[in-house]
Amino acid sequence: MFGSDSSPPLLTTPDGSLTALNARFGEAYGSRHGARSQAWHVFVEGSGTHVHPAPRVLEIGFGVGVNARATLAATAGSGAPLEYLAYEFDPVSTETLRGVSVGGEAEGHPAWEALLGAWDIAGERLKVQAGGAALEVRFEDVSTAELPRDWATALYLDGFSPSRNPEVWTPEFTARLAAALAPGGVLTTYSAAGHVRRALGAAGLEVERRPGAPGKRECLRAVRPL
Ligand SMILES: C[S@@+](CC[C@H](N)C(=O)[O-])C[C@H]1O[C@@H](n2cnc3c(N)ncnc32)[C@H](O)[C@@H]1O
Structure with missing residues (x-):
């Protein structure tokens, strides 16, 4: 049974979407300036997914x-088959997942409903397939996990901030992420910190600064050359 979070407080953000507060890292899971806006602008649109x-x-x-x-x-509805693989070492409870999604986008997507239905009984990983999407969550520490190679068309680097959670922003880990990208694949992240840009560049990616989501001046996209 998951849920070390013991029902963390939910937070309504200015675009009407919800996020939650994480006690362990002392940060919100999504942007307090608009969780949905950040997800769309930084990650989905930023990567061209x-x-x-x-x-x-x-x-x-x-x-x-x-x-x-x-x-x-x-x-959804585009006909494009989606494969989504996420890592998570401290999963929230089903109650929290459901609570954050109430009234939100894709709340009724068959893959999301299937994920919620199986979340509590998952073992080391959970994979559901429905409505043209395959969603897999691997419940392990990504810093020591075996990542796919040459696979991702998009990589959402969305750990907590570099100051609170430095291990997913190191040059060594960034190089492993770069190797997980398919040629032409795009890594996106909300951080535009200089050391993150340098690490992505050192990993062989072409790094570009973009205007940030609400509340942030800039964010990054970094492309693996073809
Ligand atoms: C900013 S939140 C991600 C928010 C999420 N992308 C969303 O859309 O709700 C960062 C997440 O990364 C997870 N995390 C941080 N370090 C990790 C690691 N080394 N391995 C696996 N998960 C990690 C945290 O537990 C947390 O759930």
Whole structure:
């Protein structure tokens, strides 16, 4: 049974979407300035996943599923088959996942409903397939996990902030993430910190600063050359 969170407080953000507060890291899972806006702008649109004919998304980490639902919503109906693989080492409870999604996008997507239905009985990983989408969550520490290679068309780097959770922002880990991207794949992240840009560049990615989501001046996209 998951749920070390013991029902963390939910937070309504200015775009009307919900997120939650994480006690362990002392941060909100999504942007307090608009969780849905950040998911869409930084991750979905930033990586071009909404227009990809066969998107394969790798997410670090799954959190309360706002990015996953934004991706389901953006790809539903397009006919593009979605493969979504996320890592999460501290899963929230089903109650929290459901609570954050109430009234939100893709709340009724068959893959989301299947995920909620199986979340409590999952073992080391959970994989559901419904409505043209395959969603998989691996419940392990991504810093020591075996990542797919040359696979992701999009990589959402959404760990907590570099100051609170440095292990998913190191040059060594960033190099492993770069290797998980397919040629032409795009890594996106809300952080535009200089050391993150340098680590992505050192990993061989072409790094571009973009205007940020509400509340942030800039965010990053980094492309693995073809
Ligand atoms: C900012 S939140 C992600 C929010 C999420 N993308 C969403 O849409 O709700 C960061 C998440 O990464 C997870 N995380 C942080 N470090 C991790 C690690 N080393 N391995 C696996 N998950 C990790 C945290 O537990 C947390 O759920």
